[in-house]
Amino acid sequence: MLLNLPDGSRLTLRTIRPRDKAALTEALHRLSADAVHKRFLSPKPDFTLAELRYLTEIDGADHVALVATPLDRPDRIVAVGRYVRLREAPDTAEIAIVVGDHLHGQGVGRWIGEALADIARDNGIARFTAMMLSDNVAAHRLMDSISKRVRQGPREGGVDNLVLDIAA
Template sequence: MFVPLHDGSTALIRPIAPEDAAALRRFHWTLSEDTIRNRFMSAKPNLTSGDTRYLCRVDGVDHVAVVAVDPQRPEAILGVARWVRYPDAPHRAEAAFVVTDRMQGTGVGSALAIALADLALERGITELTGSMLADNLGSENLFRRMAGGDVAVKRMGITNDVTAVLPQRPGRLAAMAARRRMRPGVRTETHRRRHAWRHAVAA
């Protein structure tokens, strides 16, 4: 599905495929150390062949993943989101997100989160959980988007465990795309400040 972004561009949200392995490795190389740390909760400068095999070869039932790509450059991944169902609790799944730094604040993460929620409901999942570093407010907010409001947060020192109970409203990604077409947004102030700081450092 094509989803408008807050900077005036558009992202294509689609299921990940085995053929995305090389693109996923290139995407990982674009991520800053902080973004990698927020996604994996540790340093991970490269994805191994085993990593990409696991991340791209999903079954679409118990392991679901979607990517956001640039429609003008479909080989360029902008973000990835996935969930994996708990074997002992089939109504629950663990979710994770990552968006390339230059696109953070443009609405890519929200689109991926809502796409995950839609796919979860279609497959009988009613709760999505995640473990994240305590200062990773971006991911916590994505769980709030999936829940349509408050989430349960268990604070455990340097990490938080978050649970989002999904609203029984299918088709939320299509509704989001329609709203954005009617009311184009802008990049968040956080993204503007980050982009300005990096530009100043690069100069």
């Protein structure tokens, strides 16, 4: 899939691959501290090898991760979205998206979110859960934009737990 950005750059979206481990680490290192905090809700200076295996060696149904790369640099990851099905509620998956700071506000997050929702529906998932800081306006708007109905779950220590209906 191809996305033409307002700034003229062009991105493609593909499934993450096991050989993306180094590229994923480089993408983490390019994020601002603010973006890292909003995505992981804690400092995240690096991924462990076990985390890299978990994040890149996915099954494509219960765990899906999409990466956006510049059209001319397919090994440079500039945004990541993933969902992981909940074992205790198989029609539900947790979603998280992060977009490189330089690309914010150009529709990349929504593009990835909608692609994840399409794949999730095909795999029998009816809702996403998402955790985000209560004051993370961009993330709240993004989730609103990919779901017909967003419900506010428990709010704990400045973190919102949202439930997004994504059924067709």
